[in-house]
Amino acid sequence: MENFQNVSIVKKANIYFDGNVTSRTIIFADGEKKTLGIMMPGEYEFGTGAKELMEITAGNLDVLLPNNTQWITFTAGQSFEVPANSSFKLVVREVTDYCCSYGE
């Protein structure tokens, strides 16, 4: 069972899309931030500030990355990167558990 050690976690959840997407913010000793989130089935569009690395822990979703015309399916154990200051679309097919890391 993979754990993140020696982190702080914000007690209050981040809640989006009426709770269909929620996440928890964790902060590492060196100041790095990640979010651990759940997406319920549905269609969503997100904007990025920093670059994002999305790792799928469980679930099934289709993703349309910025400047792409082709949707790509991701499942547990897979990941994708989204450039900074862009937006991407998701169609979540099955409840999806993810870990998001933020770049420079």
Next chain:
Amino acid sequence: MENFQNVSIVKKANIYFDGNVTSRTIIFADGEKKTLGIMMPGEYEFGTGAKELMEITAGNLDVLLPNNTQWITFTAGQSFEVPANSSFKLVVREVTDYCCSYGE
């Protein structure tokens, strides 16, 4: 913004009721465990092992505690305790963010 400091967090979410109830497990330096969870609107019944203290961070729900006939409404900032080895029912009216602590 309240944080839990110097904890470990399990990367993988706990997923119940088709994702309508999810939680993240955090473990403190002294071994104490809490879960931070989200409940979508709906009706649920849970069983306890250890005693549970449920703190509501956001949301609105009605709770039927064991051996009670009266439903009680809880909202942000309120909490309730559930005895060990019992079961309780919930009717979640609005997306609910909670922190659950476990007793002896």
